[in-house]
Amino acid sequence: MENRFGKITTLEKVMDFFHDGMSLMFGGFGGVGSPPDLISAILEKGISGMTLIGNDTGFPHIGIGRLVSQGRAKKVIASHIGSNPVAGRLMTEGEMEVEFSPQGILAERIRAGGVGLAAILSDIGIDNEIVSKDKQHCFVQGKKYLIETALNAEVSIVFAKKADTYGNLVYDKSARNTNPLVAMAGGITIAEAEEIVPLGSLDPEEIVTPGVFVDYVIPSQGVNWKWAWESN
Template sequence: MDKTYGSPQEAVADIGDGASLAVGGFGLCGNPMQLISALHDKGVSGLSVVSNNCGVDDWGLGILLADKRIAKMTSSYVGENKEFARQFLTGELEVELTPQGTLAEKLRAGGCGIAAFYTLAGVGTQVAEGGLPQKYNADGSVAKASEAKETREINGTTYVLEDSITTDFGLVHALKGDTHGNLVFDRSARNFNPLAAMAGRVTIAQVEELVQPGELDPDSIHLPGVYVQRVVAVGKDIEKRIEKLTVQKPSPTPPPQSQKEA
């Protein structure tokens, strides 16, 4: 039952070229940066990545993207990553843009063994009707567009059928975890990390604090260890781009008592 690995490098050692990944994180929050860096150092390429966004130019998944390691992104938005936008518009990167709630449910459903589901999101748009550019040619023309999806009327309302997502690996970041893979996430880092963990056939969790089984309050566990195959401790001193030090200005010094009386 002990799922711990000695280092991020050891934990990602069997991820090869062309693998599909579900990666946690929401903007600059909750990124499994140590696992991403280890994967970058390993030199793999041709990756198909599912994540809410692609980090920024020099952080998160952005470091893989900058070195042309990612062939396809399935995301909710481009965000602040200029290289993401550049590669997409010049035909170097395939991108499947998906409504954020739909993407979350695709990952969750995949982890629960649900093949597909009906949703209102995207009905009446290119999300359902097809024609949404996924890959461009170098001259700006569309090389690949999305296909039309099945729709169905249920109780007088039209829904679109969305396929669920499963990937070869899941990479996630958690605040705490035990050696059995039970995880606790911190605030907004809980948005996509549990879902990415569920979708991965082999999920690797980097945790800031590693504890023994029984040390986590069962009612406080956000994701059970059944979804996690590998755990690696990275410590609490890792860089977190989302966190910024703010210092309160000191209050003005009150005048001496004698001046008040005067």
Template sequence: MDTVFEDAKTAIAQVRDGDTVMVGGFGPAGLPVRLIDALLDSGRRDLTIVSNNLGQPGLGLGALLRAGQVRRVIGSFFSGNPEVAAAQRDGHLEVTLLPQGTLAEAIRAGGAGIPAFYTPTGAGTVLAKGKETRVFEDGRAYLLERALHADVALIHAHQADRLGNLTYRGAGHNFNTAMATAARLVLAEVDEVVEVGELPPAEITTPHLYVDAVVVP
């Protein structure tokens, strides 16, 4: 068995200062809370966080921001945490804003080995600044967006078997499934561990070959 079962503190010790860290979740759905708390306690700094949002003031990923551990954030929805705008204004945080669909596709592309892709989303807006724009046969303008990769992905799944195969529940799929393919090191927080053979094969979304460590309840 290649997958290691361990607690959040032990798993997160593999994260290094300066790493790019993808963090799954959409609001509270599919958020790897124990791994985020362990990352906060680790004191790791100079992190680039790739996530839909940066938590709330002092909560979740927002606690990492308040502790000064985040250097850059790449995501879509930061209005839920006004400290993001304040940190950017004060020069403490670099913010890269991507439309939500573009963020999801950039992560998926990273996992699929696609270096870049064109999308009409954001063309003709301030988000197009500094990006290549191309007009195709349909006459529409498209932006070239680069794929996203990470050193580490912190994800949440519903169940894991003892090989590390993962299943998800409902909205918990969100960014977690794509992030599991786009990082060098994948740490999966789960609700429940079952024996090999107990997970219906058709429900396994993330095969164990992507998963390096499972954080048990």
């Protein structure tokens, strides 16, 4: 297949972007929509001390939860960790820092990072000492807002149903979840795709993530995520 944009590559070649202590943003919701081969390769490389940014911590043996359960993260920024009891234990024992962000705010912080904004303003939780602790605030037209900082990561990893050789991505139903936002917010964005097709094969109306946001595409050979979800 033609690779004139240089984006189609192998799992082995993209692993140079992953290192100890890195910030890693991931797509997925409870494991659905997370890239299985990339996560497996990160585990096999033994990378640790990461800051993970994404919707949740998956399940102990599904999605990003596999990294969390093996103690590879020093910090997680997520909307919840309840589906992964190992994450809860690591948090309470002080072995992993967790920064909670309401799901909608988290999504907006990631989007802001993707479009180059420094922060967003929100009045959610402004009267709650736990939510507003250590956060800056400002006034706009006489109303008080919390300043929620934008989120970026050194590397973003996403999972697509289809990709073309320029990196335009199509997602499978609910596997779309946070992937489009995550794809925008990485210094390097790597897409794992179940199918790679020639440029021009995708209907422009079905493309969700434009290839301009994607640096590399690798073919997925991992387990079927639908099976993994149903078997949990």
